[in-house]
Amino acid sequence: MNETVHIGTRKGLFQFTRTAPGQWQRNETVFLGDPVTMVLTDPRTGDRYAGLNHGHFGVKLHAARAGTSEWKEIGTPAFPKVEDGDGPTVELIWELVTGGDDEPGTLWAGTIPGGLFKSTDNGESWRLIDALWQKPEREKWFGGGYDKPGIHSICVHPHDSNTIRLAISCGGVWESTNGGETWQQTGQGLRAAFMPPELAYDPVSQDPHRMVQCAASPDHLWIQHHNGIFRSEDGGHNWTEITDVSPSVFGFAVAVHPTQPDTAWFVPAIKDEHRIPVDAQLVVTRTRDGGKTFETLTRGLPEEPAYDLIYRHSLDIDDGGDLLAFGSTTGNLWVSEDQGDHWQCLSKHLPPINVVRFDL
Template sequence: MTDRAWAATRKGLFELRRRRTGWEIERLSFVADPVTMLLPPDAAGHMLAGLNLGHFGTKLHASDDAGQTWREVTAPSFPPQPADAAGPEWKLQQVFALERSGDAIWCGSVPGGLFVSRDLGESWQLDETLWRDPRREQWMGGGNPAPALHSICPHPTRPDELLVGVSCGGAWRTTDGGRTWGLRARGMRADFMPPDLAGDENSQDPHLIARCRAVPEVLWCQHHCGIYRSTDNGATWVQTQAQPSSFGFAVAAHPGDPDTAWFAPAIKDERRIPVDGALCVTRTRDGGRSFEALRTGLPQRHCYDLIYRHGLAVDDSGERLLMGSTTGGLWASGDAGDSWQTISSHLPPIYAVKFG
């Protein structure tokens, strides 16, 4: 079980350590700067953090000692934008996802670009095939003006294969390291689209996609319009229903059990608050046929916390969970979500939590 974790927030990166009495905040890096995403350290202690500094732009920092010290490295960048190019400006607005796969590090961005680094984040190359695909011009922002590539799901045994999720642009898969791509969202339905386009794979809004590492053919998706599961590596998706809500942004897939996943439900669209002002996590242990609402230790009255896409994480054991909210609540569970302990209720808004 992991004894170290991080919370990326609007006012810095908080490092957490698990002691005998529970999780404690040990270190704060990038004080008062918005940290939108992080890549936990590898065995050598190398990690990355993406910052969004507003007027000063999007920055990327690297650490070679597991977060004790940091240095700025070159952030991903887009090529010059042709005068007749459709869609949003070709400018990095946010580092939205960071994942390792073999000797590569992949970065997803706003707007919906995918970049790869093969030198530990010192330099980046845009995946030109996906970026130049004419179907990308149909992508649209899901709550933001520009599309967002937020989910990167590497295959654990095939380093050249990964599946990515885009809001709103569906799910895409490559099996050759990004040289070719194919849509992978059949079965998803977008009820915000006209009826004849609701099933269009390129119009879907997956909020987050997560893979079961032990059984990589199984993927879970928290979609804008419900919860989906695939058992054939994303070729087809089947919708399932949860109570008190199937809407949300976050999903965590159990690393070893393909039938178990966790979600953070909310009221959808313009409200985006917990149902009845009571925060809970829903868990399925039977592949989505049924769900439990896990509430012990979570606020149940006058709670208006929303859990962002990357605000829910599970460790390699499948027993420890971490959850952070838009209003600075941070909770941990050591029993697969049956009960929760408050780490803090007054952190800055939390964008992402990661075990490392």
């Protein structure tokens, strides 16, 4: 009980705590008025983190250390200065995860443009992982939705902290098995219908909208790709496309059950220029058999026409595997306490939602 879900929005960070079955209490709101693009609670320490994008004033990272409610600005990932002055600058913190249990203080951040940053001091300072930034293939990365490519999914292997898998829009899937010292492109089998046919299976041209790993079985990963739904059982090296999903295989978000790798959830939409629910009916889809079949979950979701879009970080599952939450660009927030069988709307009046994350 007392699970908390953190909601990063265009106008602040909102938080809801479960006080009893079916009972959710809104608690503190912080950064009111400021865009919050990423949130994280470090389960190793209880420290909380929030990535902000102040627009005019740039990207910032704040932390509330365990046991306190005071948020303070800490170090922000930044690209090294280059001599000719034409170098990159961080435009968005798009992913933030902890290192392994054997790496106290380690955090990983993904940014737009596509930088991977590591901190070993609980976010007080950061360094660019140059080995990935210098990969020649990076020249082939391109923006998908945003003007520049970005790293939005970082999966640290829970049993081997040196194995890290990334998903990049658009740059495909990457893996390091030595803590980030070297990187290799993986992602065989991902298919990009938006590319010329001869490049459809080019691993670097892929647009995985979101990649998640099963915590108990981390070689099992799911991707909600621009082009559909994909599943890997070998750590992201090879992927199987799942095409027979109603009402749509398109979407941004995916969640996988923490102990059941065959169970995953998606929030489908109409592809490309529309990006609204199919037939204006907001639904969640769930598979329990690795993508062979899907259920369409609707109980508690709007019966009237709905135009909510769920961004890639705005669907999450708690570490117990029963609680799910998702939030939309129109500021609606739903939770389920039974793996999606029933949904409860916690708010219809939040700002546009960027990220939804449970405490782990």
